[in-house]
Amino acid sequence: MLRAALSRALSLLLSLAVASLVIFLMLQAVPGDPAAFMLGLNAAPDTVAALRAELGLEGGLVARYLDWVGGMLAGDLGTSYTYRVPVAELVAERITVSGPLALYALALTVIIAVPVGLLAASRRGGPADWGVMGATQLGIAIPNFWFGMLLVLVFAVTLRWVPAGGFPGWSDPLAALRSLTLPAVALALPQASILARVLRSALLDTLDRDYIRTARAKGLSRRAVVIRHGLRNAAIPVLTILGLQLSFLIAGVVVIENVFFLPGLGRLIFQGITQRDLIVVQSVTMLLVFTVICVSFLVEIAYAAADPRLRA
Known part of the structure; x- marks a missing residue:
């Protein structure tokens, strides 16, 4: 190991x-x-x-x-051509928006996808399964930036439940979370649709195994079999997709932060490109690449935790 x-x-x-x-x-x-x-x-x-x-x-x-x-x-990312301050200071300031946004979106992805995938797998071929498959196909087809604009139109402009854009800072955590909610939902729903379909396919493959039929023959309910036996054995493809999705979420903030006017790393990269601030662009891009590679490494370590057969 x-x-x-x-x-x-x-x-x-x-x-x-x-x-x-x-x-x-x-x-x-x-x-x-x-x-x-x-x-x-x-x-x-x-x-x-x-x-x-x-x-x-x-x-x-x-x-x-x-x-x-x-x-x-050495920890020195260079000095911004435009702002004339160290790039590390800009990153430290902006990551307080992009980091929580990506984690918030990932949490929403898991919260939405796992119950939906379990429901579809446990009701295979039924109306619930067909409904889930249709909804997830729609979620995959809609671009997250377009979906974000729809969310702004409905929940910010019409209903006025949340702000349409901007970030008030973490001095008021509740207001900060409200401002990140629509961007996180816009990022999460397409990824949740993908994850739910992958989880359903992995569970269906697992539920056809002999040990699942043995568990059912011993008297376990369908729900207990799916959660206690099927879910853990279907974890490998799900972990793979989760690792890839975190990478997509990190990259997706470049577009979403500009849609919602959030002062995060994505908007910093966009401003660096328009202002020809190459040191900012290359340093922040390298930081994002480093984050994605580290996530891939952690996902592979998580494989061994999920499947003892991989620890050798």
């Missing part, structure tokens, strides 16, 4: 190294000069050159890449 975990950790480190190189090279290939963009079209060439030197844009690609990676390893 320990050897497998160390081997997987090494492969994850290699993945991070490759991802950092790809992110750096792709952003360097973007046309235009950030210094010239910041100073405007009428800036003098010597002024542009001085700003390039100040921003650390001089030198070869290899030296700049090594400086960036070395700074990240």
Whole structure:
């Protein structure tokens, strides 16, 4: 078990190294000069050159890449070209919105998907099963940003139950959660639809096994068999999808935060792209890649906890 975990950790480190190189090279290939963009079209060439030197844009690609990676390893993500503050400060400020939003959406995904998947599997071929399959197909088909605008129209504009956008801060936790509710629901419902369908398929496959029929023959109710025996043995594909969905949720905040005007990492990346603040874009993107890779590692560790056969 320990050897497998160390081997997987090494492969994850290699993945991070490759991802950092790809992110750096792709952003360097973007046309235009950030210094010239910041100073405007009428800036003098010597002024542009001085700003390039100040921003650390001089030198070869290899030296700049090594400086960036070395700074990240030391906890220094660089300094924003636009805000003139360390990128780490911007990330620390914005992650208090994006982190809770992603976790809130993931919790809603599980809360919605597990009962729905259990209901569909336990009522196989019945009206409940057909209804769940139709609703989840609709949930998969609707883009989350369009669904978010519908939620704003209904619950914020018409009913006025929650705010349409913005974030008041965590000084009032209840108000903060209210402002994150619509974005979290918009992120969660498509993912809950996918997870419910995967859980239903995994449970149906599990419920056809011999040990399930034995449990039923011993007198256990259908509900007890599904929850006590079927659910745990169907956990591997569900954990796989959950790990992927957290990655999708982290990436999805880039769009949803702009729809709801939330000051999170997604909006920070969008502002960095529009303002040609490349150090912000590449550092925050690298942070998101690191988070996704760590989640993948934790999901694989969770496999062993769910299935003792995988601990070897």
